[in-house]
Every structure is written in C-alpha cells, then in structure tokens.
Amino acid sequence: MRTKILFISIIAALLLLSACRKFLDVQPLDRVSADQLFSDVSGIKTVLATLYNNLPIEDYDYNPERGGFKYFCYGCNGNGDGGWSISGHTDEVEIYSNSNPAPTPVSEGWWGYTSIRYTNIFFQTISSLKANNTLTAAQYDRLNSEGHFCRAYLYFGLAKRYGGVPIITGVQQLSSDNSTLYVPRSTEKATWDYILSECDSAILNLPATVTSQDGTFRATKWAAYALKSRAALHAASLAKYWNNAPLTGIAVDQGLVGGVGDANNYYLQCINASKELIDNGGYSLYKPAPANAAEAAKNFQTIFETPSAAASEIIFKKGYIDGSTVGSNNGHNTDIWFSPTQTHIGTPYMYSRWSTTLDLVELFEDYTDNNVGASKQLVTRTDGVETEVLNYGADVNITRPYKYYTNQYDIFAGKDARLFGGIIVPGCVFKGVTINMQGGLIKSDGTKQVFQDGSAVGLDGNTYYTFGSNNSNAYSGFASMNASWASNYSCTGFALRKFIQEAKAVPGLGYASTNDWIDFRLAEIYLNYAEAAIESGQGDAALAATYLNAIRHRAAHTDNLPATVANILKERRVELFFEGQRYWDLVRRREYHTLVSGYKRKALVPILDLRQNPPKYFFVRTWILYDQMASGYTMNTRGYYQSIPGTASNNLVQNPLY
Numbered sequence: 001m002r003t004k005i006l007f008i009s010i011i012a013a014l015l016l017l018s019a020c021r022k023f024l025d026v027q028p029l030d031r032v033s034a035d036q037l038f039s040d041v042s043g044i045k046t047v048l049a050t051l052y053n054n055l056p057i058e059d060y061d062y063n064p065e066r067g068g069f070k071y072f073c074y075g076c077n078g079n080g081d082g083g084w085s086i087s088g089h090t091d092e093v094e095i096y097s098n099s100n101p102a103p104t105p106v107s108e109g110w111w112g113y114t115s116i117r118y119t120n121i122f123f124q125t126i127s128s129l130k131a132n133n134t135l136t137a138a139q140y141d142r143l144n145s146e147g148h149f150c151r152a153y154l155y156f157g158l159a160k161r162y163g164g165v166p167i168i169t170g171v172q173q174l175s176s177d178n179s180t181l182y183v184p185r186s187t188e189k190a191t192w193d194y195i196l197s198e199c200d201s202a203i204l205n206l207p208a209t210v211t212s213q214d215g216t217f218r219a220t221k222w223a224a225y226a227l228k229s230r231a232a233l234h235a236a237s238l239a240k241y242w243n244n245a246p247l248t249g250i251a252v253d254q255g256l257v258g259g260v261g262d263a264n265n266y267y268l269q270c271i272n273a274s275k276e277l278i279d280n281g282g283y284s285l286y287k288p289a290p291a292n293a294a295e296a297a298k299n300f301q302t303i304f305e306t307p308s309a310a311a312s313e314i315i316f317k318k319g320y321i322d323g324s325t326v327g328s329n330n331g332h333n334t335d336i337w338f339s340p341t342q343t344h345i346g347t348p349y350m351y352s353r354w355s356t357t358l359d360l361v362e363l364f365e366d367y368t369d370n371n372v373g374a375s376k377q378l379v380t381r382t383d384g385v386e387t388e389v390l391n392y393g394a395d396v397n398i399t400r401p402y403k404y405y406t407n408q409y410d411i412f413a414g415k416d417a418r419l420f421g422g423i424i425v426p427g428c429v430f431k432g433v434t435i436n437m438q439g440g441l442i443k444s445d446g447t448k449q450v451f452q453d454g455s456a457v458g459l460d461g462n463t464y465y466t467f468g469s470n471n472s473n474a475y476s477g478f479a480s481m482n483a484s485w486a487s488n489y490s491c492t493g494f495a496l497r498k499f500i501q502e503a504k505a506v507p508g509l510g511y512a513s514t515n516d517w518i519d520f521r522l523a524e525i526y527l528n529y530a531e532a533a534i535e536s537g538q539g540d541a542a543l544a545a546t547y548l549n550a551i552r553h554r555a556a557h558t559d560n561l562p563a564t565v566a567n568i569l570k571e572r573r574v575e576l577f578f579e580g581q582r583y584w585d586l587v588r589r590r591e592y593h594t595l596v597s598g599y600k601r602k603a604l605v606p607i608l609d610l611r612q613n614p615p616k617y618f619f620v621r622t623w624i625l626y627d628q629m630a631s632g633y634t635m636n637t638r639g640y641y642q643s644i645p646g647t648a649s650n651n652l653v654q655n656p657l658y
Contacts, residue, residue, distance in 0.1 A: 034125050035134050044143070045215050051122060051150045052217065052318075054115035056157030058086050058580045059318050059517035060332035060499070065101055068108035084353070090582045091601055093496075094355045094624050096487035102630065103596045105639030106583065110161065112154050113168070119151045120171045141205035149206065149219045149227070152198035156231050159195060160584060161642045163257035163655065164188040185644075185652055187255035192235040196269060199228035208282075216319075222281040223316035226520035228273040229528045236266035236532065237588035244590035245637040249656040256653055257641055267536035274529035275539070277315070278547075283522045286310035288554045293367065293417040296556035300421030304498045307516040315520040322514050331511035340424055340495040341476040341488055343431045345508035352476060353487050356423050356494035358602040358621060364416040364574055369559035373552075373567055378411050378604065379403055380619045389602060392481070392625040396440070396448055396607065402618035408437060408606045411619060417555050418574055422498035426477070426606050431502055437477035437493040438468035438617075439605035446611065451481050459613035468608070478605065481625055491625055492603040498578050523551050523575050530568045544568070551575055593635040600627040 037043040062069055064086050087093045088101030095101045123144070130140040158165045166183040167190070174181070186194070202224035210218050240263035251257050260266075277283070286303055290296035303310040307317055321330045336346035337353050344351030358378075366376040377386045382401045390396065405411050409427025412419065424430055426437035440450030444459050454466045467475040477490040499515065506512050526547035533539030545563035548571055552561065555575075561567045572585060586592040600623045608615050627633070638657035647654045 034129060035132075038126075038129050038134055047122065048146065048215065048218060051119060051147070054112070054118060055150060055153045056110060056112060057153075057318055057517065057519055059519070060320070060334050060513070062086065062580075064089060064106040064108045066108075068110040085578065086580050086583045087578050090586065091357055091359045091595065091599070092577055092582055093357060093360070094491055094601060094626060096353050096355065096491065096626070102627070103599055103601070103633050105587075105592065105635060105642075107639070107642050109642065109645055110157065111645045112158055113166075116151065116154050116168055117171065119147055119154065120168065122147050122150075124171050142207065145202045145205040145221075145224075146219060148198045148204075149202035149224050152195050152202060152224070152227060152231070155191065155195045155198065156227065156234075159188070159191045159231075160234055160587070162644060163251070163641050164191045164255065166652075167191065167194050182651075185254075185256045187259060188238075188257050189255065189259055189261045192231070192238075192260060192266070195231050196228055196235075196266075199224050199231065199273075203228075217317065219316060222277050222283070223520060225273045225277040225281070226315045226525060229270050229277065229525055230520070232266045232270035232273060233528050233532055234584065234588045235260055236263045236270060236535070237590075239263035239266060240535065241588075241590040245593055245640060247637065247640075247656040251653050251655050254653060257655060264536045264538060267532040268538050270528055270532040271536075271539040274525050274532070277525055278522070278529065281315070281522075283315060284312045285522055285550060285554050286313040288550060290417075290554070290556050293556040296417035296554065297419075297421040300418050300555070301497060301502070303521075304422070304518065305501050305503065305515060307518055310521075313522045314518050315522065315525070317519055318517040320514045320516060322512060332513045332517075333510060334496075334499050334515075335501055335506040335513045336508065336510065338496045339500055340430065340435055340490065341472075342433050342435060342474060344488075345506055347508070351488055352490060352495060354496040355490045355492040355603075355624070356496065357492055357624070358494070358604045360573070360577060361419065361423065361425070361494060361604070363570065364419045365557070366414040366416070367557065369557055371559045371561060373559070373561040373570070375570070376415065378619065380411070380621065386621075389621045389623055392622055392628050393451070394622075396442075396450055396620055398442055398446060398448065398609075402620075404609070404612065404616040404618055406616055408617055416557075416574060418577075420497075422496075422577060424476075424495040424497045426493055426604070430497065435495070436468040436475040437490060437606055438466070438475060438608055439478035439493065440607040441466055441615075442607060442609045442611060444610045450605070450607065451478055453479075456610055458610040458615050460615070464608060464610060464615060482629075492601075493605055496578070518579070523554075524579075524581070526551060527568060527572050527575065530563055531565070531572075534563050534565055534568060587640060590640065592640070593637050596633045596635045598632040598634065600624065600630075600632045 037047060056069060063084050065084055084095045084101055086106060088095035089103055089106055091103060126135060126140055126143050129135045164185045164187045167186045168183055172181055203221045206219055206221040206224055208221055210216055210220055239260040242258055247257060287299040290299055307314055320332055336350055339345055339351050341352045362377050363375045365373060380386060380403060382403050407427050412425050424435055428435055441456060441464055442448055443456040449466050452466060455463055457463050467479050469475050476495065477493050479489045501513065501515055530544035530548050533541060533544040541563055548563050548568060549560045551571060572581060586595060603622045603624050605620050605622055606617050607620060608617055641655040643658040644652050644654050
C-alpha cells in the first residue's frame with residue numbers, strides 16, 4: 001500500500017517561519033535567495049530557527065487536548081492558551097480545562113510531514129550551496145548533521161505515535177500520474193532503525209559545544225546522543241514488552257506495528273549512546289551535594305525556574321523570549337494558567353489549572369534512608385489505616401481516629417526535597433504567601449461543612465471559614481467544585497511549582513513567561529543508562545547503581561539503593577515528573593492500559609476541626625471529582641498507536657482497531 005503525501009507548494013528556496021512562534025524577526029523568505037540567506041550567520045540562524053521550531057518538542061506550548069503543537073487560544077482574553085501538558089494524561093496531574101484532560105491515550109493526530117519536507121528542502125539547498133562554494137565544506141558538514149538531528153527528532157515524534165511510517169528522505173516532485181507522491185509505510189522496526197541511523201549522522205559533524213554567536217539553542221553532538229539514548233530505550237521497551245498488550249490485524253501482519261525485533265540490540269544502543277555522553281560530554285548534575293534537604297529543594301526548583309543557572313546539567317533546551325507585546329507570542333503562559341489562586345497574575349478566570357495528584361505526592365520517600373527507598377504514605381490516622389478514600393460529597397466520618405496537625409504543612413515533614421522543589425503543597429510558602437488548601441471544617445457541635453461555603457465560630461470565639469477565609473483570593477483549593485470556575489482552584493489540594501517563576505515578577509499578560517523548556521538533561525540520561533543496563537543485563541550494573549544514587553544524593557538522600565528495575569522506574573517518576581516522560585514511559589513499557597483500568601486519581605483535603613481548642617487540621621483522601629464523575633477510566637489497547645490520518649484517500653494501511 002502506498003500513501004500520497006502532498007504538501008503546499010513551496011517555490012522559495014527554503015522555509016517559512018511560523019507566524020505564531022517566531023524566534024527571529026525575518027524578511028519573508030520568498031523574497032530572499034538561498035545564496036543571500038546563507039551568506040551570514042544571521043541568515044543561517046533564520047533557517048535553523050524554522051527547523052527547530054518545527055520539532056515535536058512537548059514543551060509549554062504542547063496541547064494534547066487541542067491539536068498538539070503550537071496551539072494558541074485567540075479567544076482567551078488576550079492571554080492565549082499555550083498548552084496543558086501531556087502529564088494530564090497520567091497519574092501525575094489533573095489539568096482542568098474545558099476538555100478535562102484525563103488519564104487516557106493522547107490522540108492529537110500530529111502528522112509531521114510538512115516539517116519533514118521543509119527539512120528535506122534544507123538538505124537539498126545546502127548541497128546546492130556547497131556545490132557553488134557558497135558554503136565551505138566545514139559549514140556544510142555541520143549544517144548537514146544539524147538537519148539529520150532535526151529529521152531524527154521528527155521521525156521519533158511520528159514513530160512513538162504511529163509505529164512504522166513512510167520514510168521520505170528527499171524532496172518529492174509532482175509527476176504526471178502523481179506516483180512519486182506515494183510512499184508506503186515502513187515497518188516499525190525499519191522506522192526505529194532509521195531514527196537511530198539519523199542520530200548517528202547527526203553525531204558525525206555536530207560540534208561538542210555551541211556559542212552565543214552560533215546560537216545557544218542549536219544542537220550539539222551530545223544532544224544527538226541524548227536523542228539516540230531516549231529513542232533507543234523507547235524501541236527496546238516496545239520490543240521487550242509488546243506481548244503485554246499485543247494487537248492483531250493487517251498492520252501487525254505487515255510489521256507496520258510490532259515486530260520491532262531484538263530488544264537487547266536497542267538496549268545496547270541506548271547504553272552506548274548514554275555512556276558516550278556521560279563520559280565525554282562534560283555535563284554534571286547541578287549542585288550534586290546539597291548540605292541539607294531544604295537546600296536540595298531550592299536547587300531542584302532552580303533547575304526549571306532558571307535553567308541558565310543549571311547549565312552544567314542541561315543538554316538541549318528550547319528558548320523563549322518575552323512575548324507579552326501584542327501579537328508577538330514569543331513567550332509561554334505557564335505562570336498565567338498554572339499559578340495558584342492566591343498568587344495568580346492573570347485575568348479573574350485564568351489561573352490554577354494544575355492540580356497535582358495525591359498519587360504522585362505519596363510516591364516520594366522520606367529521609368529514613370535505610371537502603372530500601374520505599375515510598376512514604378502521608379499519615380492521616382492514628383490507627384495506621386491509610387486505605388480509605390472517600391467519594392466526593394460523601395459523609396466524612398468524624399469518629400475515625402484522624403491524626404491532628406496544627407497547620408496544613410506539618411503532614412509533609414521529612415518528605416523528599418523534590419516534592420517541595422516541584423509541587424506546591426498545603427501550607428507551604430510560595431511568593432511569600434502561605435498557600436491555603438483547606439476544603440472543609442467541622443463545627444464545634446460536630447456539624448460538617450465540606451466543599452461548601454460557610455462559616456462557624458470556634459470554641460475560642462473566633463470565626464472560621466470552610467475554605468480558610470471569606471476572601472476568595474485568600475485560598476487556593478476546592479472552592480466551586482464542579483461549577484463554572486472550579487478550574488480556578490485546585491481540585492486535589494496541590495498545585496504546580498516546577499516551571500513557575502517564583503523569584504521573577506511575571507506580568508499578567510499573555511506569553512510573558514520566559515524560562516526555557518529543558519528537553520534533555522543529564523539526570524534522564526543517567527536513568528536511561530540504568531534502565532537499559534538492568535533490563536538487558538548488558539552494560540555495567542554497578543555503574544547503573546552509581547548513576548541512580550547520584551540523583552538521589554542530589555536530593556539529599558544519604559543511602560544507596562540497588563539498581564533494580566523497580567527502583568529505577570520509581571526514580572524516573574520522582575525526578576522527571578511533569579517533564580513529559582511519565583506518559584511515554586507507560587506507553588513504551590505497555591503499562592498504560594493496566595494503570596488506567598478503572599483508575600481514579602486521588603486528592604488530599606485538609607479539614608479544620610473546631611471541636612479542638614485551638615482548632616486543628618485533619619486530612620482525608622478523596623477521589624478527584626472529575627475522575628469519580630467518569631467512574632474511572634479505561635483504555636482500548638489500540639490507543640498505544642494513534643490513527644493514521646487520511647487513510648480513506650491515501651490508501652495507507654490503518655493501525656489496528658481503528
């Protein structure tokens with residue numbers, strides 16, 4: 001079967017920069033010749049900005065709910081939209097929007113062949129410019145490798161969504177019967193092999209470092225090794241775990257999905273790429289030996305709030321500049337949409353859309369540091385029973401032996417520093433404000449007031465409120481649940497700190513957030529190596545343990561865990577949370593359908609008990625309202641692959657069960 005891949009006519013020598021996300025102010029390229037464009041550094045940067053801008057980086061602008069990449073909401077009171085994060089499709093976070101992201105497979109339908117055509121035009125153009133001596137051999141070699149990096153990234157984005165896809169390596173031209181536009185899907189194995197070979201071509205002539213004159217957001221050879229590490233681990237996992245969710249049908253019979261091959265081959269490629277980067281890239285973990293947990297928390301926060309400070313760890317990142325000027329759209333909207341209610345900077349209706357789950361919070365360890373590394377549940381009761389989870393609206397049984405706390409923060413004492421560096425928890429201080437996540441109160445006579453506006457006088461004679469205040473800007477959780485603007489309050493008792501710029505006063509304007517998106521960093525490469533080595537029995541198991549524990553020590557742990565698959569996967573979750581890794585880890589290891597089988601995510605509700613004098617808090621676990629309304633989630637295993645677009649007219653073999 002063959003596909004017709006037809007693109008908008010491109011008669012200029014090169015590419016057009018996206019109108020919505022331009023990195024440089026450029027003249028229209030249909031008025032600029034290739035010779036002129038490549039005659040100086042700024043022209044080359046213009047072209048490369050287009051290539052990099054088209055990469056399927058699941059960054060601040062990625063919106064799996066609304067078409068994928070570079071989504072902009074032009075009806076959002078001038079504040080834009082910009083993305084809701086793939087993390088909302090996992091057990092990490094409920095991201096409330098009009099479509100309520102849920103732990104179900106992403107199906108945004110990104111089909112990146114326009115970007116692949118742009119990249120192939122780039123290859124054709126630089127070959128021509130080398131032939132007429134516009135480019136030197138050294139310039140050509142670097143640009144050629146840069147093109148291979150971009151093409152590898154594009155095909156990686158396709159392969160992890162669709163399996164085997166058409167591989168197009170040249171600029172297609174129209175023929176009388178259009179036959180040149182028909183390209184069959186390659187097998188899934190051939191597609192992954194092609195991606196890894198493109199990484200090798202990128203590595204060949206990319207520089208080890210980039211300068212400000214070159215452009216600091218351009219790929220180095222180490223970025224290509226990082227991409228190869230990630231892609232090879234993905235392919236290896238598919239090969240090893242295919243039978244956890246096998247599919248049938250024509251696409252399977254033809255190897256277009258499945259049949260990836262020898263897992264150990266891909267694990268070894270991941271090991272070798274990771275090791276080369278670690279040994280020779282010159283990178284190191286940012287502040288790997290903190291004096292204490294508080295310092296470790298601050299260091300972890302800094303990596304994402306101010307990536308330039310953590311340059312030693314960052315291998316490849318995407319840059320943003322202030323886009324708050326009307327029409328420029330060069331920044332992102334993370335601070336506007338996801339700051340907690342009490343510190344929001346946007347309009348009255350655009351904030352606090354990020355509700356971190358209790359599931360993630362309870363994954364973090366404490367500092368027992370007994371060489372076991374077990375997650376630590378929060379202590380809500382004195383009888384040791386921590387399994388009760390209430391439905392939203394269910395009666396809170398006040399005869400339960402709840403443990404009382406003097407404030408909302410103390411229940412988290414001793415938790416892993418990364419929790420506080422990346423997540424806003426009840427009672428913590430953020431931007432000088434104590435974050436209040438109270439969701440109810442028990443009146444002095446035992447009457448319960450939960451998730452409903454109300455007040456009562458305590459035994460001490462003071463007046464208290466259900467949500468901790470009678471000022472709607474003085475609390476951040478649980479108000480207006482399931483009402484029109486419920487999205488402006490956390491529905492879990494937790495919010496986002498990772499990526500939010502606490503130290504910088506970001507204006508309440510669209511696209512004004514400017515911190516870079518970190519696409520590859522050393523901690524991921526450590527964990528890639530460790531997983532590949534232990535899963536395959538190749539590489540060095542002792543070195544895998546060293547890498548695993550280096551990350552833990554950076555979080556102020558002092559013990560050393562063995563490098564088991566379970567320990568490595570848990571470390572991925574507590575180190576890389578919200579960075580887009582969790583979703584694809586579940587997909588590549590074929591664990592997603594098991595996770596979401598009837599799954600409901602959890603919240604933690606602080607309740608103030610006025611029967612105590614002075615009043616004290618206890619906590620109850622509840623299901624997240626929206627998961628409860630859906631009666632949990634399920635997944636058809638076809639969701640491991642997205643539907644191939646346009647099969648009714650292009651004759652491509654469709655993926656199974658679509």
